[in-house]
Amino acid sequence: MARRAVMTLFSAPTDPWSHRARLVLAEKGIAIDVVSADAGKLPEDLLDLNPYHSLPTLVDRDLVLYDSRVIIDYLDERFPHPPLMPIDPVTRAQFRVALYRVERDWYGMAHDIQADPHGKTAAQSRRVLGEAIAASAEVFKAKPFFLSDEFSLVDASIAPILWRLRHYGIELPPQAAPIVKYMNTVFSRPAFRASLTEAERSMRY
Ligand SMILES: N[C@@H](CCC(=O)N[C@@H](CS)C(=O)NCC(=O)O)C(=O)O
Numbered sequence: 001m002a003r004r005a006v007m008t009l010f011s012a013p014t015d016p017w018s019h020r021a022r023l024v025l026a027e028k029g030i031a032i033d034v035v036s037a038d039a040g041k042l043p044e045d046l047l048d049l050n051p052y053h054s055l056p057t058l059v060d061r062d063l064v065l066y067d068s069r070v071i072i073d074y075l076d077e078r079f080p081h082p083p084l085m086p087i088d089p090v091t092r093a094q095f096r097v098a099l100y101r102v103e104r105d106w107y108g109m110a111h112d113i114q115a116d117p118h119g120k121t122a123a124q125s126r127r128v129l130g131e132a133i134a135a136s137a138e139v140f141k142a143k144p145f146f147l148s149d150e151f152s153l154v155d156a157s158i159a160p161i162l163w164r165l166r167h168y169g170i171e172l173p174p175q176a177a178p179i180v181k182y183m184n185t186v187f188s189r190p191a192f193r194a195s196l197t198e199a200e201r202s203m204r205y
Pocket residue numbers: 012015017039040052053054055056066067068069
């Protein structure tokens with residue numbers, strides 16, 4: 001593998017999976033090389049090291065990580081301040097379940113919409129994703145962030161999907177008002193703004 005002096009994140013400029021990794025970097029104030037790449041067109045020397053040829057891919061000297069969840073967990077452990085996971089085991093487990101659900105359901109449906117925006121599956125995913133987000137509104141009533149006063153990996157995972165709702169053609173119903181408030185809180189964070197690529201910025205403006 002070519003020697004890379006610093007840590008490098010290979011990132012897709014418009015995908016929510018890469019966005020969550022960029023957002024964690026920004027929240028922690030970590031300045032590493034972020035290289036925009038096309039999925040399936042990773043640098044030659046990484047192709048064998050990431051068997052999925054997927055983005056995001058993180059390279060830290062001899063370590064090559066793929067899957068955005070593996071990457072954000074690593075970043076949170078390698079750069080512990082500010083911590084983006086709660087400390088006590090029960091709350092940690094609850095946050096991990098939330099991450100599991102967001103990845104499986106929300107990112108799963110985002111994938112369907114992106115893969116074939118005009119297809120039947122996308123139409124169904126648009127409806128179900130909008131409903132799922134609206135149904136979670138109660139969770140965002142009590143605290144500024146997901147079940148917490150502090151920004152966490154769950155927020156870093158939810159925000160890239162919420163940022164794309166308009167771009168995906170999803171309108172939230174009136175009962176989703178607490179989510180809209182939450183979106184404003186998260187989107188106005190300097191780290192969130194710093195996490196956006198040009199292409200992502202233009203998704204809402
Ligand atoms: N589970 C992966 C999914 C990432 C993903 O789907 N990335 C897309 C970005 S376009 C990709 O690399 N697709 C090409 C491929 O998987 O071959 C993650 O969380 O990183």
